[in-house]
Amino acid sequence: MKVSLSWLKDYVTIDVDVVKLAEALTMAGLEVDALVDRYAYLDHVVVGRIVEVVPHPQGNTLSVCRVDMGTGIKPVVCGATNIKEGDLVPIALPGAQLPSGATIEAGRIRGQASEGMLCSEAELALGMDSSGILLLPDTAKLGPGVAVALGLSDTVIEFDLTPNRSDCFCIIGIAREVAAILKTPLKYPRVKLPPGETPIEELSSVTVEAPDHCPRYAARVVTNVTVGPSPFWLQDRLHSVGLRAINNVVDVTNFVLMEMGQPLHAFDFDRLAEHRIVVKTAQEGQTFTTLDGAERTLGSDMLMICDGKRPVALAGIMGGLESEIEDQTTRVFIESAYFNPITTRRTAKRLGLNTESSHRFERGVDSEGVRSALDRAAQLIVELAGGKLAEGVIDVYPRPFSERVIELSVERTNRLLSTRLSRDEVGAYLKSVELDVDPLDEDRLKVVPPTFRVDITRPEDLMEEVARLRGYDQIPTTHPVSRVVARKPDKKLQVRDRLRQLLAGCGFSEIVTYSFIGRKACDHLLLHGQDPRRRMVSVLNPLTEDQTVMRASLLPGLLATMYRNSKQRNEDLEIFELGKVFLYPPAADPDQLPEEIEMISGLWTGARRVKTWHFKESKVDFYDMKGVVEAVCAGLNMTGVRFAPLTGTDFPYLRPGYAAQIQAGNERLGAVGELSGEVLKNFGLKQVAYCFDIDFDRLVDHVSEEKRAKTLSRFPATTRDMALILSNTVEAQALLDFIEGMGQVLVEGVEIFDIYMGSPIPEGSKSIGLRFTYRSSERSLTDSEVNSIHETMTREVLKKFNAQLPGGAR
Secondary structure: OOOHHHOOOOOOOOOOOOOHHHHHHHHHOEEEEEEEEHHHHHHEEEEEEEEEEEEEOOOOEEEEEEEEEEOOEEEEEEEOOOOOOOOOOEEEEOOOOOOOEEEEOOEEEEOOOEEOOEOOOOOOOOOOOOOOOOOOOOOOOOOOEHHHHHOOOEEEEEOOOOOHHHHHHHHHHHHHHHHHOOOOOOOOOOOOOOOOOOHHHOOOOOEEEEOOOOOOOEEEEEEOOOOOOHHHHHHHHHHOOOOOOHHHHHHHHHHHHHHHHHOOEEEEHHHOOOHOOOEEOOOOEEEEEEEEOEEEEOOOEEEEEEOOOOEEEEEOEEEHHHHHOOOOOEEEEEEEEEHHHHHHHHHHHHHHHOOHHHHOOOOOOOOOHHHHHHHHHHHHHHHOOOOOEEEEOOOOOOOOOOOOOOEEEEEHHHHHHOOOOHHHHHHHHOOOOOEEEEEEEOEEEEEEEOOOOOOOOOOOHHHHHHHHHOOOHHHOOOOOOOOOOOOOOOOHHHHEEEEEEHHHHOOOOEEOOEEEEEEOHHHHHOOOOOOOEEEEEEOOOOHHHHOOOOOOOOOOHHHHHHHHHHHOOOOEEEEEEEEEEEEOOOOOOOOOEEEEEEEEEEEEEEEEOOOOOOOOOOOOOOHHHHHHHHHHHHHHHHHHHHHOOOOOOOOOOOOOOOOOEEEOOOOOEEEEEEEEEHHHHHHOOOOOEEEEEEEEEHHHEEEEEOOOOOOOOOOOOOEEEEEEEEEEEOHHHHHHHHHHOOOOEEEEEEEEEEOOOOOOOOOEEEEEEEEEEEEEOOOOOOHHHHHHHHHHHHHHHHHHHHHEEOOOOO
């Protein structure tokens, strides 16, 4: 929003420096982006005195002038005839840029040097006379810029207004704020309409068929107008805020728009079919050509201004070519209306249009300012275009807006703002911006906001008004009084951080993928029809076909990352993701929110380690990935974690026989194993990959926060091996669990050091090698003592698992 300081002074007395005014407005909530000297372009246009005028030797209509600028004499070729020796004139020096956009350059005109340009008032945008050179007063001094010589000074204030302050998208709105800040009266423009002639009801009518979209529509008719250029003062006002002048009728509507914030539109009355207006929504697929010459396809929810036969304007946005004001126009129909902000915004966005009118209608204009703006425009058109006003006004207002009454507590206002204002002081601030205020008691005020303040609807809005009018810099800084109490860090946060550290230590990199996946992801993972991960949450407006549902598993994101890396020839990958999956509960209510389950999933493919001169290349296998899970569980201080064969159909994406479920106590945490070949094929992958998929929420429950210290034994340990031949159906974990359950206190640890199947081991059997570590914390163990215990444990294991020792002993 641009505001000319000189235009602003028409409505409020300003006796402070413009910089201080800008600071005060910013502190009142109207942020000033920039202060621009409106006449800065005149800095390179200086005052010169003509010392000689001679005819151009090769041009009958040209003359060569020698101009003294105080610092030297320059030759200038000129075509004007109103100059003579001794005249003071404006000379644009090389490099000067004129309002027309032209840049002055030194050169030669028909063989004669010309080092500048003598300017008319029209060329300098200081008037409309272009017939000759602008002659400056004799009191002007040589050298300084023309702006100084003519006393021209005007600052354009550029505001960055928030969308809720629609009342400030006009000169009077800003003037109202200035008046409140400087405590000076606001001067409204005086509107006095001449007596009308023909009753407007005999000339035209207005029908509003869509009152929800157009709550109010007013109109006047002016006849016998003469369309032509606007007077300089009107053009100058429009130029000062960045608008171009068109003609006296259109310029008046733009002037009132900027002055009062009410968009208007002027129609050529004789080009309106049946001389009447119908406000209604468009037909779906209907086309309409706007003033910019573009043909636009309309929707059934777009509001149109129509005459008796066809649309003539996009309501609140832009007029049409068929009814615009032309030089031959003699009768003008002036529209002033209130259009629904939502309707206007929706139409403008869909059509890609943003105009001064739509910008204001989208934010909400003053419903009660429709008539006053209409009268102001009618008055100016009669004055500037020589027209005659029709008697009366058309004002269709089927649903008047009701008055808003808000009660404000002064005590609560002071408490929230940390101020000590009295009831009268609060009331005075509100009255300064034209709010109607009446005291109810010692604490409460009855406040009725004016209709142009569409942003004030509740007591908190009034408190904001008090704060900004007092000045945000005047609100004391306070700090809440509170006790600082140390609290135990959240367990989940700690486990997340530790988990990331452990996986990074194992060589994994964390990735973050979209929470949206394609609906076919469940099919690609081979999930059966009743799998709970099939209860996916659909996205209403998906960005692509690959992001139509919220993810029910983290694996599609990991596999997609593996696919993208494989395309870049990066075949060695260790990645993990910690994030949420989203599932609807069984038989969920349509309005019920989905369950959010936090998961941790990882993927490893390619080499076991980076190939170097002392490491041979080897591929990762199941035991590598299982080892990662074991290391993470150990690092999280988890106890009772074990691996068991997969049962059921919960992990169909893992290769049977090359996967295991992860258990802690009696609860299953997830699974680890090799991805099946079919799943890899579904994701466009060829290389073997291993993954783990763990429920993070369940994992956290088994993380122990208790840490115990154990005294290290100072006595030596001794080891014994046990080689067993037993059935393939016996799980190694079952063997270890049985040995642990025997409760032999001198057994410090048992580990598997060998597993073998093949000749000479009988078919259907396997050989497992166990290494026992024995140690006492009180004494050194003797060989006979260790041998006795080991033999006893061997017999128990052989008996329990129907195993035999190498050589056939049982």
